[in-house]
Amino acid sequence: MAPLPDRRLLLGLLFLVVVVGALGFLLGRVLAPRAPEPPGSPVQDGGAVDATTRRIRLFFAVPNADRLQEEERTIPRAASIVEEAKRAVAELIKGPQTDLNPTIPPGVGLLQLYVDGRGTAYVDFTRDLQIKHPGGTGGELLTIYSIVDTLTANFGEIQQVKLLVEGSEILTLAGHIDTRRPFRPRYSFERVR
Amino acid sequence: MRKLSVILVGMTASLLLAHLAWPGEIEILYEGQRKVVTTELVSGREYVPLAQVAKITGGGVLRDGLRVNGVTFRLVEGEAGVVVGDTTFLLTAPPVKQRGAFWVPVEFLVRALEARYGEGRVYWNRSGGVVWLGKERYNLRLLRHHAYPDYTRLVIEALTPLNFRLQEDNKSQLSLRIEGGILSPMLSEAVRINDGVVEMVEPTQGQGEAIFRIQRDAFAGLTRTFVLNNPERIVVDLYRVKAAAAQPPPETPPARPSPRAPSAAPAVPPVTGLRTITIDPGHGGRDTGAIGPNGLQEKDVVLDIGLKLRRLIQERLGIRVVMTRTEDVFVPLEERTAIANRAKADFFISIHVNAAHRSKAQGFETYFLSREPSDSSARASAIRENLSVNLGGLRPKEEDALRAILWDMANTLYLKESSELAQILLDELDKILKVDNRGVKSAPFFVLMGAAMPAVLLEVAFISNPQEEKNLQAEGHKDRVAEALYAGIVRFKDRYERRLGLVPPAPGRSVPTAKR
Numbered sequence: 160m161a162p163l164p165d166r167r168l169l170l171g172l173l174f175l176v177v178v179v180g181a182l183g184f185l186l187g188r189v190l191a192p193r194a195p196e197p198p199g200s201p202v203q204d205g206g207a208v209d210a211t212t213r214r215i216r217l218f219f220a221v222p223n224a225d226r227l228q229e230e231e232r233t234i235p236r237a238a239s240i241v242e243e244a245k246r247a248v249a250e251l252i253k254g255p256q257t258d259l260n261p262t263i264p265p266g267v268g269l270l271q272l273y274v275d276g277r278g279t280a281y282v283d284f285t286r287d288l289q290i291k292h293p294g295g296t297g298g299e300l301l302t303i304y305s306i307v308d309t310l311t312a313n314f315g316e317i318q319q320v321k322l323l324v325e326g327s328e329i330l331t332l333a334g335h336i337d338t339r340r341p342f343r344p345r346y347s348f349e350r351v352r
Numbered sequence: 353m354r355k356l357s358v359i360l361v362g363m364t365a366s367l368l369l370a371h372l373a374w375p376g377e378i379e380i381l382y383e384g385q386r387k388v389v390t391t392e393l394v395s396g397r398e399y400v401p402l403a404q405v406a407k408i409t410g411g412g413v414l415r416d417g418l419r420v421n422g423v424t425f426r427l428v429e430g431e432a433g434v435v436v437g438d439t440t441f442l443l444t445a446p447p448v449k450q451r452g453a454f455w456v457p458v459e460f461l462v463r464a465l466e467a468r469y470g471e472g473r474v475y476w477n478r479s480g481g482v483v484w485l486g487k488e489r490y491n492l493r494l495l496r497h498h499a500y501p502d503y504t505r506l507v508i509e510a511l512t513p514l515n516f517r518l519q520e521d522n523k524s525q526l527s528l529r530i531e532g533g534i535l536s537p538m539l540s541e542a543v544r545i546n547d548g549v550v551e552m553v554e555p556t557q558g559q560g561e562a563i564f565r566i567q568r569d570a571f572a573g574l575t576r577t578f579v580l581n582n583p584e585r586i587v588v589d590l591y592r593v594k595a596a597a598a599q600p601p602p603e604t605p606p607a608r609p610s611p612r613a614p615s616a617a618p619a620v621p622p623v624t625g626l627r628t629i630t631i632d633p634g635h636g637g638r639d640t641g642a643i644g645p646n647g648l649q650e651k652d653v654v655l656d657i658g659l660k661l662r663r664l665i666q667e668r669l670g671i672r673v674v675m676t677r678t679e680d681v682f683v684p685l686e687e688r689t690a691i692a693n694r695a696k697a698d699f700f701i702s703i704h705v706n707a708a709h710r711s712k713a714q715g716f717e718t719y720f721l722s723r724e725p726s727d728s729s730a731r732a733s734a735i736r737e738n739l740s741v742n743l744g745g746l747r748p749k750e751e752d753a754l755r756a757i758l759w760d761m762a763n764t765l766y767l768k769e770s771s772e773l774a775q776i777l778l779d780e781l782d783k784i785l786k787v788d789n790r791g792v793k794s795a796p797f798f799v800l801m802g803a804a805m806p807a808v809l810l811e812v813a814f815i816s817n818p819q820e821e822k823n824l825q826a827e828g829h830k831d832r833v834a835e836a837l838y839a840g841i842v843r844f845k846d847r848y849e850r851r852l853g854l855v856p857p858a859p860g861r862s863v864p865t866a867k868r
Contacts (some may be wrong), residue, residue, distance in 0.1 A: 220708060222712055223711070223715075225790055261710065293708065294641050295704070295811065296795065330685065335799065336795055336796060340796075
């Protein structure tokens, strides 16, 4: 009596393993991290509609402002990573389309963005980034890391981000966090203790 | 060059005449010209019109400052901090406006001339009322001093690397001799320090060298010197005589008994426990901090809470409280921890209220400092000055390795105490506040970077939340926040002193706790 159900179970399990494995392989191919596409080359990532657009992940504030959350958006492909990064920041400035909260004050302009050979992006904003900032450590962290995370999550060339205002290094955005150095990504502001 | 020698002759002559100079006038000798500017007294200090400074330096007056030789000085009426590029320097008195135009203290003219003619060339005889361009450039810019618990640090900023030696002249005096050192006019007077280690430092210009005579007080004879670069600095550490030193010289009494030495009086706090707290109410003056939907300003709320907390600590705990500000004034961020360092505070509490965009966020959170690993070498250099390690004579490779180690040290130096203090204060806030407890967090705070002590930053509410803004307007609410912070400080003090193995407070003198 005993051997029969065991064998069925075994076969069933084997089938499951094969199916899961195949699915995993396919998924892996689709989701595996790839080096960023050279400009103009055909894209085949899951989210992209065609070769002229790409899906990016923007980071906005959750309603209680204690962390960032992704929102997907499609932007037109550009001739260079720098141009695409500029578009990503422009989308970030426009604000969220879901019930997340914006992290950059309305009216702030992006003046320039460039990436050096060591993976540091310099993002130069208009003075409004400081003047119109609501202040608070929480608000400052959200602004800084929404920019940093958006750029580092979407562009493999960018490892860290330095904020500038009208071409110059700034000490802080609104009196708290030291902005003289570049920031590495940080996706939440979880408790440390 | 010929022009300069003419100036030099003029300079000598003018020095002779300096005594005759009318008060209320300042004489400027430059490029073969002699200009006399009439000064005006504002709150007892001599001021000159910004327009005159522009004229003399060939600069242009801006709506908010002055532009000289490509350098922009940004001025704000009533604020002593002047922003030049990405740095700030402090004037001895803030610029004022008269009939719509800026007036600035005389030393601003010196700064502007430096921008025009180069650092190291502008000399100023303050008492004689003369400013001139010198032929010889100075290379020693200024002297800073800083009292740490165990030693006093003297830092001399130089414009070029220079050789030096420190020698003992006699029991009460040391001399730091800097080869080829030329003193700037800012080093023309003796600096009284009187911090219990060093009485004063007197710079004098010698033949081919500059000499800094260090008059010592309770100084143990142990010194350490080293150099730092970018900017060039010569650092001298002078160690304090330990109150309970192993063998104090038999004939000489302990140099100076600690003001809080144990005594018969029961009300005197313990010898070396927690003695000084710095409270830093965030923002102030032109920096309003966050603003609530109904217009309540962070700078006012945090000053109220800070002053309430000070009163509680002074009345009940009897330990010294040093405030970074007690009124609505602007204090640069670097200055806030400098105040705490000078006061030798045992810890530093910066009080803030939070804000976020268009958000329903509410609650309180406490922070301590964490640094990002990507800091520049300039930053590491500042840390080296703050840490007492001799890097003199190291090769660049060794220096890099050491820098990495120092980096870790700076990260962990006060980390444990700071995070504990942050947790204790959070717990106490949690007991009285009915809003979200957002936890203890860490971030690279500008204001906490320079602290040579455990330091925390508190965000006690979200002023951007209408309900919390309303709460923050109520005196009773601010009283309760101050009580909670006070209770946290009492707990931290107890823990700190127990760890040091100090005897608990004398019986009959109960440690008060917050009433709730």
